[in-house]
Structures are given as structure tokens and as C-alpha cells.
Amino acid sequence: MSAGKQSLLEVRDLKTRFYxxxxxxxxVDGVSFTVGRGxxxxxxxxSGGGKSVIGFSILGLIDPPGKVDDGEILFxxxxxxRKSEKELQKIRGKDIAMVFQDPMTxxxxxxxxxxxxxxxxxxxxDLDARARRARCIEMLTDVGIxxxxxxxxxxxxxxxxxxxxxxVIAIAMIAGPLLIIADEPTTALDxxxxxQILKLMRRQVRERDASMILITHDLAVVSQMADEIVVLYxxxxxxxxxxxxxxxxxxxxxxxxxxxxxxxxHGRQERLTQIxxxxxxxxxxxxxxxxxxxxxxxxxxxxxxxxxxxxxxADRSVACHFPLEQELEP
Amino acid sequence: MxxxxxxxxxxxYRRSASAIIGSALMLVFAVYVAFGPWLVAQNPHDxxxxxxxxxxxxxxxxxxxxxxYLLGTDGQGRDMLAxxxxxxxxxxMIGVTAMLCSCLIGTLLGLLAGFYRGVIDSFIxxxxxxxxxxxxxxxxxFLMSAVGTGIDKVLIALTAVGWVVYARTVRxxxxxxxxxxxxxxxxxxxxxxxKIILKHVLPNVLTPLIVIATIQVGTFVLIEASLSFLGVxxxxxxxxxxxxxxxxxxxxxxxxxxxxxxxxxxIMMLVFGINLFxxxxxxxxxxxxx
Numbered sequence: 127m128s129a130g131k132q133s134l135l136e137v138r139d140l141k142t143r144f145y146x147x148x149x150x151x152x153x154v155d156g157v158s159f160t161v162g163r164g165x166x167x168x169x170x171x172x173s174g175g176g177k178s179v180i181g182f183s184i185l186g187l188i189d190p191p192g193k194v195d196d197g198e199i200l201f202x203x204x205x206x207x208r209k210s211e212k213e214l215q216k217i218r219g220k221d222i223a224m225v226f227q228d229p230m231t232x233x234x235x236x237x238x239x240x241x242x243x244x245x246x247x248x249x250x251x252d253l254d255a256r257a258r259r260a261r262c263i264e265m266l267t268d269v270g271i272x273x274x275x276x277x278x279x280x281x282x283x284x285x286x287x288x289x290x291x292x293x294v295i296a297i298a299m300i301a302g303p304l305l306i307i308a309d310e311p312t313t314a315l316d317x318x319x320x321x322q323i324l325k326l327m328r329r330q331v332r333e334r335d336a337s338m339i340l341i342t343h344d345l346a347v348v349s350q351m352a353d354e355i356v357v358l359y360x361x362x363x364x365x366x367x368x369x370x371x372x373x374x375x376x377x378x379x380x381x382x383x384x385x386x387x388x389x390x391x392h393g394r395q396e397r398l399t400q401i402x403x404x405x406x407x408x409x410x411x412x413x414x415x416x417x418x419x420x421x422x423x424x425x426x427x428x429x430x431x432x433x434x435x436x437x438x439x440a441d442r443s444v445a446c447h448f449p450l451e452q453e454l455e456p
Numbered sequence: 457m458x459x460x461x462x463x464x465x466x467x468x469y470r471r472s473a474s475a476i477i478g479s480a481l482m483l484v485f486a487v488y489v490a491f492g493p494w495l496v497a498q499n500p501h502d503x504x505x506x507x508x509x510x511x512x513x514x515x516x517x518x519x520x521x522x523x524x525y526l527l528g529t530d531g532q533g534r535d536m537l538a539x540x541x542x543x544x545x546x547x548x549m550i551g552v553t554a555m556l557c558s559c560l561i562g563t564l565l566g567l568l569a570g571f572y573r574g575v576i577d578s579f580i581x582x583x584x585x586x587x588x589x590x591x592x593x594x595x596x597x598f599l600m601s602a603v604g605t606g607i608d609k610v611l612i613a614l615t616a617v618g619w620v621v622y623a624r625t626v627r628x629x630x631x632x633x634x635x636x637x638x639x640x641x642x643x644x645x646x647x648x649x650x651k652i653i654l655k656h657v658l659p660n661v662l663t664p665l666i667v668i669a670t671i672q673v674g675t676f677v678l679i680e681a682s683l684s685f686l687g688v689x690x691x692x693x694x695x696x697x698x699x700x701x702x703x704x705x706x707x708x709x710x711x712x713x714x715x716x717x718x719x720x721x722x723i724m725m726l727v728f729g730i731n732l733f734x735x736x737x738x739x740x741x742x743x744x745x746x
Binding site: 218233234237297 | 574636637638640641642644646647648655659660
């Protein structure tokens with residue numbers, strides 16, 4: 127969190143576990159981070175890293191066999207974990223909204239787009255039917271859908287993927303949430319549409335002074351959008367810090383690996399680096415550092431001790447015994 | 457209406473002989489069920505209007521036939537055509553009502569099982585499994601002999617037999633629907649479970665039910681006919697098609713074949729029509745066959 131800004135969401139030592147037949151999975155294991163007001167936080171990690179589970183944990187929507195076992199989720203000063211399901215239903219959609227990955231399935235195919243946007247207002251506002259309709263049209267126009275008054279009566283299948291994602295964003299934004307959790311919002315879209323949607327989301331968030339958690343596996347997306355970055359590996363935070371700092375000077379070998387696998391537009395590049403191996407089985411994590419089997423710098427100590435978070439100056443920390451110090455070329 | 461005439465559904469309908477024959481048969485029965493009392497001269501349930509002298513008249517085109525009784529008469533002098541029309545009303549009414557009850561109960565249980573899973577799901581589905589391991593006519597027979605006979609009892613027995621197929625179908629579709637992000641999105645939007653189930657899940661699992669419901673009316677007509685034939689169905693004062701067959705069967709070997717053959721033929725045509733149309737619906741509404 128940048129200095130001087132109030133915090134909106136503070137997650138402390140969050141632990142979400144799944145009690146499956148094959149064993150207990152620590153999907154989120156002691157994660158702490160803070161989202162400031164008006165700030166965009168990027169949550170980065172590979173598939174199966176526990177990114178989406180964090181989003182659902184915040185909203186209290188973890189289904190059995192999963193369970194939020196420990197930690198505090200302070201939203202606007204109160205702990206969401208202490209709230210009843212009824213109270214949470216009032217917060218969901220109104221104060222915290224979510225944008226999903228696949229716009230092809232995140233809209234109900236049997237309801238018109240208008241009904242689905244309107245549903246949010248009916249739940250979370252006292253406006254009458256005419257005012258709600260005006261508000262829907264305004265919102266749709268705002269997310270870049272032309273002839274919004276006619277499009278309200280269309281069904282989702284009459285929209286393209288990018289347009290649907292605009293509708294999903296409109297649904298998320300219409301009740302004026304303080305926090306938007308965007309779970310891989312552009313992964314299912316064409317590359318050409320991706321940056322349009324990202325720009326739209328950033329503008330929407332900035333204009334309303336809302337905050338956003340952007341969950342993605344794509345560091346390129348995050349570097350375009352986020353103020354702060356949190357890198358997750360096997361349900362744990364391996365590194366966090368302000369965007370510029372973290373991207374130019376990654377301290378964890380995993381972050382460096384992720385950055386090395388993004389192609390550059392300018393300059394010569396011999397070959398993209400890749401991180402060898404795959405994410406270890408979360409039911410059966412190795413002793414010591416989770417990343418050591420894939421780490422080019424691993425040493426004997428890494429197999430013995432699990433690294434603690436160490437501070438690297440203002441707002442930055444890393445969980446590594448041997449943090450990197452070299453600066454990447456821009 | 458204009459939209460319907462131009463729809464793909466109607467286009468395919470016009471090209472499907474089985475659909476046209478099936479719906480034509482259904483239409484004939486629908487008309488007789490709705491307007492039957494005005495279409496036939498006699499009310500066979502009104503004993504005062506019966507002429508005992510006219511008993512066991514053969515169909516009109518046979519020797520000794522009476523032009524007033526097209527399909528002949530039974531032992532009480534009832535016009536067979538009128539009996540069939542009144543019987544079909546009872547059969548169809550029982551079939552449709554029992555279908556609606558089964559559909560309502562089965563869909564509700566299937567939604568609950570699929571949405572909440574866990575113990576509720578296991579319980580409902582085990583009951584369904586046990587039920588499916590018995591032939592449905594056997595279950596109905598057990599129930600009827602336990603609770604007695606009568607139209608309401610027949611409805612209970614048929615519903616007890618029929619809900620399973622809806623519950624299983626709806627549960628399966630629900631399981632696949634709730635994985636989709638729009639259901640997640642509805643939860644994230646702060647909708648209570650009840651509204652998510654009724655507004656988002658239910659409309660998306662209904663399509664396969666239309667086919668099941670159509671075919672089931674035919675199945676229920678048959679089961680009810682079997683029960684009545686075995687003597688545990690509707691009371692003698694409200695004879696369904698099945699009971700007419702049974703009544704005629706008693707005198708079948710005396711050569712008075714028309715008293716059971718024509719009601720039997722009516723059952724056959726009714727169920728045949730429903731099944732033909734059901735098959736067409738199944739092909740039309742199945743996205744995988746498109």
C-alpha cells in the first residue's frame with residue numbers, strides 16, 4: 127500500500143483449506159496483503175496457485191469441502207469473517223463485486239442483458255423501475271455499448287465475447303462497489319480485445335475511486351494495470367511490492383522466471399526463458415522452500431528451512447533465503 | 457405467432473410425418489376431452505338415460521347394429537363411443553394431473569439435491585435408486601392395495617412412481633449448471649439461494665423436462681389402465697379406458713369383442729400419438745442432435 131492512502135481491505139494471515147478425500151489441501155496458506163482505497167492490486171501466480179480461492183474467501187463463498195480456517199478479512203474496518211450470511215449477501219454485489227473469466231458462461235443465457243443488470247439494482251438500490259432502466263442505459267453506454275436502450279432487450283448470445291465482458295463489467299460496477307475482484311477478466315478474450323477491456327476496467331475503477339484486485343497469471347497484464355503486485359506460489363506469497371520496483375528488480379527467483387517468460391517487443395532476445403518443471407502437488411508439498419525444485423539458485427538450506435517473509439525496505443518483502451539483487455534491463 | 461410460423465421448430469414440424477400424426481391424434485383426444493359431453497348423444501354415467509333393451513348391440517356396420525350406436529353398446533346398453541369419450545376424459549385427466557404432480561415434486565427434489573449436494577443429495581438419490589429397482593406397476597400395485605382405490609389414490613400412486621425421473625434429470629442438469637459462472641456471479645451479486653435456484657438454475661434445466669413430461673403422460677395412461685384392469689384402479693362409477701377394457705374383457709369370449717376392443721384401441725391411439733410427438737420433441741430439443 128502506498129503511503130498516505132487509507133486501507134480498504136486488509137487480509138491478515140488468511141488460511142483456506144480443502145479437506146478432500148486424498149488429504150488436506152492448503153490452497154491459501156497464511157496470506158496477508160492490503161488494498162488501499164483507489165488502488166489496483168495484482169495477484170499473480172500459476173494455475174492452481176490459490177489465486178481465485180483468495181477472491182472467493184474474501185466474499186465468504188468457499189463451499190465444502192473447503193473452509194476458511196484462520197485469518198482476518200478486514201473490509202472497511204470490519205471483519206467479514208464475523209458477518210452472518212445475510213449480512214454478507216448485502217455486501218456482495220453492493221460493496222464488493224466480481225468480474226469473472228469467461229464472459230460466455232458468466233451471463234445467464236435465458237435472461238436478457240437488461241434483466242441481469244437490473245437485478246443488481248433491484249437488490250441493492252431503492253430506485254423505481256423507470257429510474258433503474260435509465261441507470262442501466264447510462265451504465266451500458268458508459269462501458270462502451272452503443273444503442274444501449276435497444277441492447278437492453280438482447281440476450282447474451284446476441285453479443286460478442288468482448289461485448290459480453292463489457293456487460294459483465296457494467297453489472298459489476300452498477301451498484302457502485304468499493305472493491306472489484308476481477309478473476310482473470312481477459313484470459314478468455316482475443317488479444318485485440320484484451321487491452322480495450324483492461325483500459326475500460328482501469329478507467330471505471332479510477333473514475334469511481336474504487337479499488338480492484340486483479341487476479342491473473344499474466345504479468346504483462348498486471349504491469350499494465352496494477353499499482354501493487356503480490357506474487358503467489360503454492361498458496362503462499364513469495365514476493366510483494368509496488369509495481370515498478372517489483373518488475374524492475376524482482377527479488378524472488380520465481381518472479382524473475384515469470385518476468386523472463388514475457389516476450390519483449392523491442393531489442394534482441396535470444397530465447398524466452400522458462401521455469402522448468404511444474405507446480406508441486408499441493409497435498410504433498412516438499413519440506414523447505416516450495417519452489418526449490420524448480421529454482422536455479424537453490425542451495426542446501428532451501429531444502430531444510432522454509433523461508434520467512436523478509437522486508438526489503440519500504441513496502442517490499444520476499445520469502446527467499448537468497449533474494450536476488452540484480453536489476454533487470456528495462 | 458408470426459415468429460413461430462417462421463421458426464426452425466415449425467419448419468421441422470411440417471416436414472416430420474410422425475410429428476404431424478402424433479399431434480393430430482393428441483388433438484383429437486384433446487377435443488374429445490374438452491368438449492366430449494357435447495359431442496356424443498348419451499351420458500353413459502347417467503343410468504336413467506340407458507335403455508337395457510339396447511344392451512350388447514354390435515357396431516353399426518354389422519348385422520343387428522343400430523345406427524344410433526356407432527361402436528355398439530355394452531351390457532347396460534351404454535353407447536361404446538360415449539363410454540370411450542367419457543373414459544378418455546378420466547384417463548387423460550389422471551395422466552396429466554399425475555404428470556404435473558410428479559414434475560413439480562421431482563423437479564423440486566432434483567434442484568435441492570443438485571444445488572446443496574451432500575446429505576440431502578445422497579438421501580434423495582438413494583430413495584430414487586431404491587424406487588427404480590422395482591417395476592413401477594409393482595410399486596403402484598403395492599400402494600393401491602395399501603391405501604385403497606379411487607382416483608385420488610391412483611394419482612398418489614402414479615406420482616410416487618413418476619417423480620424419480622424428473623429428480624434424476626434435474627439433479628444432473630443442476631450439477632452442470634451450477635458450475636457455470638453465471639450461477640457463481642449470482643451468488644457474488646448477493647442473491648439468496650432461493651432466488652438463484654428459481655430464477656437462474658430452474659429455467660436452464662427445464663428443456664429436457666418437456667420431453668419427459670410429454671412421454672410420461674402416455675406412460676401414466678398405460679399404468680392407470682393396467683391398474684384399473686387389475687381391479688385396483690379407478691372406481692366402477694368413474695370408468696377410465698382401462699376399466700372399460702376390463703369390463704368388456706369379462707364378456708370377450710362370448711363374442712362381444714367390441715366392448716373391450718374399442719377402448720383398447722383408444723388407449724393405443726392415445727399413447728401412440730403422445731409417443732410420436734414426444735419423439736419429435738426429443739429430437740428437436742436435444743442440442744446435441746442439431
